[in-house]
Amino acid sequence: MSQDDAPQRKSEKRQRTHFFGVRLSAEEAALFDRRRAEGGFASRADYFRAACLKQAPLRPRLDVQQLVRVEVALNRIGGNVNQIAANANRAGIVTPDELDELYDHLDEVHGLVEQLYPAR
Numbered sequence: 001m002s003q004d005d006a007p008q009r010k011s012e013k014r015q016r017t018h019f020f021g022v023r024l025s026a027e028e029a030a031l032f033d034r035r036r037a038e039g040g041f042a043s044r045a046d047y048f049r050a051a052c053l054k055q056a057p058l059r060p061r062l063d064v065q066q067l068v069r070v071e072v073a074l075n076r077i078g079g080n081v082n083q084i085a086a087n088a089n090r091a092g093i094v095t096p097d098e099l100d101e102l103y104d105h106l107d108e109v110h111g112l113v114e115q116l117y118p119a120r
Helices: 010-014 026-038 044-053 064-091 096-116
Strands: none
Touching: 026 044, 064 096
């Protein structure tokens, strides 16, 4: 089997070797970038592929506000865990109310993460 007959590796199939350039006016470039940002695309190339070739972007869309909500919820969980540990060390028990509050916060985080990365 010659080298030309060998099957391509995945990394070779993903290589993009053709360059496509286009000149835009300042107004067109601003509109392109605004639409790219509104769509949540990480790069101009991702937006171009999605808009012109109907191909999903390589990078997932990031919702910064949603990530902040996840961080806040995780901080609440950390606070709950610290309270539970302190009470357990002091009294030797964890109350059902403490566990319920922790589980509520965990459910909140799971919901936020599911919104960021929905199951396919």
